[in-house]
Amino acid sequence: MKIGIAGTGRMGAAIAARLSGLGHGVTVWNRNPDRARALGLPVAESPAKLVDASETIVSILTDAKAAGEVYAQLLAGHAAGKLFIEMSTVRPQAQRDLAAKVRASGAAFVECPVGGTIGPAKEGKLFGFVGGEVADVARARPLLEQMCRRVEHVGPVGAGASMKLAINLPLLVYWQAMGEALSLVRHLGLDPARVVDILGDTSGAPTMLKNRGPAIAAALAGKEGGPVTVDIDTMRKDLSEMVEEARALGWAAPVAESAMKCFSHASQAGLGKRDCVNIPVNWSARPQKL
Numbered sequence: 672m673k674i675g676i677a678g679t680g681r682m683g684a685a686i687a688a689r690l691s692g693l694g695h696g697v698t699v700w701n702r703n704p705d706r707a708r709a710l711g712l713p714v715a716e717s718p719a720k721l722v723d724a725s726e727t728i729v730s731i732l733t734d735a736k737a738a739g740e741v742y743a744q745l746l747a748g749h750a751a752g753k754l755f756i757e758m759s760t761v762r763p764q765a766q767r768d769l770a771a772k773v774r775a776s777g778a779a780f781v782e783c784p785v786g787g788t789i790g791p792a793k794e795g796k797l798f799g800f801v802g803g804e805v806a807d808v809a810r811a812r813p814l815l816e817q818m819c820r821r822v823e824h825v826g827p828v829g830a831g832a833s834m835k836l837a838i839n840l841p842l843l844v845y846w847q848a849m850g851e852a853l854s855l856v857r858h859l860g861l862d863p864a865r866v867v868d869i870l871g872d873t874s875g876a877p878t879m880l881k882n883r884g885p886a887i888a889a890a891l892a893g894k895e896g897g898p899v900t901v902d903i904d905t906m907r908k909d910l911s912e913m914v915e916e917a918r919a920l921g922w923a924a925p926v927a928e929s930a931m932k933c934f935s936h937a938s939q940a941g942l943g944k945r946d947c948v949n950i951p952v953n954w955s956a957r958p959q960k961l
């Protein structure tokens with residue numbers, strides 16, 4: 672299949688590698704062209720040309736502002752009859768706004784925000800939270816199943832965004848909670864790998880600790896390494912979307928709101944572009960009175 676990837680950031684690049692590795696004809700476009708050229712795949716000159724060259728267009732961009740700007744340019748291409756799969760983490764209304772514009776241009780739209788980071792994206796092991804019309808989701812499903820270990824169609828467009836914000840809330844709060852937990856035992860002077868192992872072998876541990884525990888322990892020991900998986904600014908953006916969505920629904924999200932303040936504090940301390948392991952590392956080293 673001829674697939675266009677709009678946005679070759681960390682996730683878009685990993686998804687492009689996955690799909691081209693399966694034999695699809697993948698063309699890429701990125702605002703910063705160097706990031707697209709680095710992939711060794713055909714690069715479209717513009718979003719409109721990406722659409723012209725593709726049957727299905729996959730987008731994964733920072734936030735709603737980025738998605739809005741990129742879709743305005745994508746839809747200048749020959750979109751009619753094509754399928755758009757939008758995978759950014761944004762609020763439900765942002766996905767519904769994009770869907771209306773895509774449908775008005777005669778194309779189909781499915782949202783599929785995902786759980787899982789770069790490793791699972793490269794291996795086709797993401798968890799997809801799909802929103803869309805039944806026929807459009809059926810059309811997208813074979814491709815979604817090549818990107819995801821599990822595909823859950825949870826309702827019309829917007830439902831996938833709601834589910835993605837829900838699954839990310841306890842995860843992001845845990846990153847901050849772990850920093851606070853570590854601050855309680857720092858004075859014991861134990862080997863960080865041992866402390867992380869103890870925390871990971873208890874009922875309070877999420878799956879994330881099994882996957883990222885060694886990276887957290889290394890960072891605690893001052894040996895942060897490997898590529899950034901997700902940066903602190905992106906997680907802060909997700910928390911802000913959760914808080915705003917809860918407010919729009921008429922609720923409060925006090926735990927997410929507190930976590931957001933802590934993530935903002937880390938961003939202001941200059942850690943915004945660093946990997947999320949720096950949330951617990953930074954907090955446990957310098958607990959704050961916020």
Ligand SMILES: NC(=O)c1ccc[n+]([C@@H]2O[C@H](COP(=O)([O-])OP(=O)(O)OC[C@H]3O[C@@H](n4cnc5c(N)ncnc54)[C@H](OP(=O)(O)O)[C@@H]3O)[C@@H](O)[C@H]2O)c1
Nearest residue numbers: 678679680681682702703732733737759760787788900901
């Ligand atoms: N990283 C993860 O583990 C992970 C996991 C699940 C979901 N997500 C979600 O996936 C999305 C992408 O995350 P990521 O980690 O891949 O981020 P990233 O590496 O920072 O990439 C962001 C992408 O958005 C593009 N972009 C930002 N603003 C733009 C604008 N105004 N116009 C055009 N393009 C713009 C960037 O282009 P430039 O290169 O030109 O800046 C880049 O292609 C986010 O919504 C994130 O919440 C991330």
